[in-house]
Amino acid sequence: MTKDTFYEAYPGFDSNNWKNYVQKNSEDKIEYPRLDTSGLIIQFNKCPACKKVTIDIIGAGSQFPEGFRRRIFPASQAKQYPNYIPSHILKDYTEAYDILELSPKASATLSRRCLQSMIRDRWKVNEKNLYKEIDAISDKVDAKTWDAIDALRKIGNIGAHMQKDTSLIIDIEPREAEKLILLIEVLIKSWYIEMHEREKLFEDIVSIKDSKEKLGFEK
Template structure:
C-alpha cells in the first residue's frame, strides 16, 4: 500500500500511515442471491502516537461483479454501497470542550447516522450550522435563509456558498416536497460533505479564535511582566 495522511479520531493526531500501522481484509459474497454479489472490505489502523496507540476499525460493503479467473473468483466493477465506522462508533472527530455542547451533540449525531440515513444526517448538519451561526455571529432571524444572508458580507464567498448549499440540502430532510410523491434522496457522500463543512467551520470559528486569544493574552502578559521589571529597575 502507498503511505497516506491520516488523523486519529481518538486523539486528533495528524500522521502518515504505513504498512506497520495498517491491516485490511476482504470477504466476498459470490453466492447467487436476490441483491447480487457483494464484497465486504474491512481495515484497521493503529495510531502511531505513543500517547494514544488506539485502533480504529472500519468496514465497507460494495456491490461487485465476480468472474472465474484461473482457479478462483476475482471481483471487479466495485461500487460502494455502505460504510461503517465500528471503532470508535462514529466518524465524529473529538473537539475541545469550549465548543458549545449543543453544536457538538448535533455534529456527533449527524456523524453517527450517516450510513443509516444520509437525509437525516444532512438535516442535523443543517441544524448544527444554524446553531453555529447564531452562537458565533450573534444573529437570529425568522429563518436560516435570513440568518445566512445576514453574514454574507462577513465571510468569504466560497464559504458562504457552501453554507447556503448545506441549508438547501438539509431542507430536503427537514421539509416535505409539495408533491409528496416526489422523493429526493441525499447520498452518503453528500451528507459527508456537509459534515466536512461543519468540521472546517468549527476549526475556523472556534478553535482558531481560541488559539488566537491564548496567543494574544500571552503577548499581553509578557508586556506586563517587562513593564513591571522596568519599574523595579
C-alpha cells in the first residue's frame, strides 16, 4: 500500500456477510471466506517500486467453491524476450503462458510445439516426432539440460504423447503444464539469450583487438 492508494467498495452482499468478508488467517494473510451470496471483487494493486498497476478479478461466495482469480491487466504476465528470438517461438510461449490457468491442456500443447520449434531452430534437427528430436540432441546439450528434457518424457502424459503430433490436445495435470512453461523459459535463456550475449562479448573483444592493431599497437 502506498500513500496514494485508493480504496472504494461497493459490496453486493448483505451487511452481515460483508462485515466479516475480509479476514486474516494465522499467518496474517488475507482470506476471503465463502459467502452465501456470490459476487466478484475487482482488485487494483499498485507497485510502490515501479508504480505500475495490476488488476485482478476475484470470485467469492458459494458459486466459487474452489476459488477464482484472474488477472485482467496487464493482459499477459509472460516474460518479455529480445526480438532476436524467433517470433513463432515467442508467440507459442506467450500463448501457452496466458492460457495456463484457463486450460492446462491447451497450454501444454503450445509448450510442446514451442519446445519442438526451439529444438529444430537451435539444433537443426527434424525428426518424425518430438520424442525422436529430443534423442537427436542428447550429444549437443549439456548434461543437466539433457537430464531435465529427458525426464519430461517420463512424467505422465507429457512423455506419453511426445511420440504423437505436437498439435494434439492431451490430458495433463496443471502442475505438469506449468513445469513445461518453466522449462521453455530456462531453454530460451540458455539457448538464445546467453548464447547471444556470449557471441556479442566475443565480437566486442575481437573489435577491441582490431582497433588497437589499426592504431599501431603490437598484437
